[in-house]
Amino acid sequence: KDLKQRNTSPRNCRKKSFEALINFLVGELQEDDYQCQGPVLKPLQSLFNKMFIRRGQTAVNVIGDMVRATLLVKSMDAFGRVVRRIEEAFPDIHGEKFQGPNETGVNMFLEQVFEMKKIPSTEIIPYRFKPNSSQKKRMGKGELPLYYNLNFFDCLPEYHRFGTTEMFVAF
Secondary structure: OOOOOOOOOOOHHHHHHHHHHHHHHOOOOOHHHEEEEEEEEOOHHHHHHHHHHHHHOOOOOEEOOOEEEEEEEOOHHHHHHHHHHHHHHOOOOOOOOOOOHHHHOHHHHHHHHHHOOOOOOOOEEEEEEEEOHHHHHHHHOOOOOOOEEEEEEEOOOEEEEEOOEEEEEOO
């Protein structure tokens, strides 16, 4: 139905999850310190690329950005406060401990996700926070990254299968 109507907006429950996440991230900022763009659904061609084409991969274990939004902050101070808020609340967020179902098996993967810390008063389970790959050059020069990716599950991940491709979706 959404494809036929070319709807790029996520369902209301997903929008509410993003609102809760944004409220957590900007907790101590003033409203004019930031702007949020989205959320919007991941484009269909991007999903197709991720599932079937990317560098000869034969399996996808987690699609981490089915729905996406951009949080823009207006100063480096505000940006630093958002980054610190995430890192202080979720000290293990940088991905060293998180392993997908291909590495651990489905049962261990789901147990691992179930035990992860949630954003207060939500079902949002952040599992990875890292500088965007576009920031490699800056970081190579010793500069701080200006763009980060934050991946999370909205409740437990959903299992999907398309032909022989199986995956869990993080919204």
